Amino acid sequence: MARKTLRVSKIKEGTVIDHVTSGYALDVLKILGIAGRWDGVVTIAMNVPSQKLGRKDIVKVEGRELSAEEVNKIALIAPSATINIIRGYKVVNKQRVQIPAVIKGTIKCANPACISNSNEPVQPTFYVKCREPLILECHYCGRLMEKSDVLEQFLAKASSA
Ligand code: CTP
Ligand code: ZN
Numbered sequence: 001m002a003r004k005t006l007r008v009s010k011i012k013e014g015t016v017i018d019h020v021t022s023g024y025a026l027d028v029l030k031i032l033g034i035a036g037r038w039d040g041v042v043t044i045a046m047n048v049p050s051q052k053l054g055r056k057d058i059v060k061v062e063g064r065e066l067s068a069e070e071v072n073k074i075a076l077i078a079p080s081a082t083i084n085i086i087r088g089y090k091v092v093n094k095q096r097v098q099i100p101a102v103i104k105g106t107i108k109c110a111n112p113a114c115i116s117n118s119n120e121p122v123q124p125t126f127y128v129k130c131r132e133p134l135i136l137e138c139h140y141c142g143r144l145m146e147k148s149d150v151l152e153q154f155l156a157k158a159s160s161a
Pocket of ligand 1: 009010011012016018058060081084086088089090091109
């Protein structure tokens with residue numbers, strides 16, 4: 001087996017989001033709200049060769065760990081991602097992201113007429129029909145949503161935050 005070459009340097013403290021679907025590194029950054037307005041060190045590698053995925057992106061964020069909500073969002077757009085927590089240069093925790101069978105709260109239904117978008121006290125709820133490519137079905141109106149719909153929402157939120 002060919003020796004692995006290190007393309008970007010190791011980090012001392014923070015989070016490495018590895019095995020990101022290639023092409024989605026910048027969306028991961030936007031979900032984290034650090035596109036532009038974050039003063040920590042961020043390293044991105046795109047289209048790196050990967051045994052598992054063929055090609056992958058990597059995002060390294062120094063001095064920061066992720067919230068459960070952020071990890072859940074990343075799962076939807078990069079379902080093969082691993083979240084590595086780094087302390088003192090060592091990987092102290094490695095977690096593969098997971099898409100649950102039912103998603104409540106994280107996303108809104110794209111159908112404006114859906115009851116989950118009214119003033120009724122109902123929590124948006126989606127069934128995961130397929131993880132890759134992502135297909136979600138609204139519990140209330142049956143509307144199907146895909147990754148681009150979900151991403152659009154996350155990015156709209158990130159820019160208004
Ligand atoms: N990493 C880093 N800084 C460190 C330690 C690790 O940037 N101080 C990065 C590595 O470059 C790699 C990821 O964190 O992209 C996970 O590290 P490691 O578990 O050592 O690598 P692998 O065994 O290749 O991971 P996996 O089995 O998840 O593919
Ligand atoms: Zn709906």
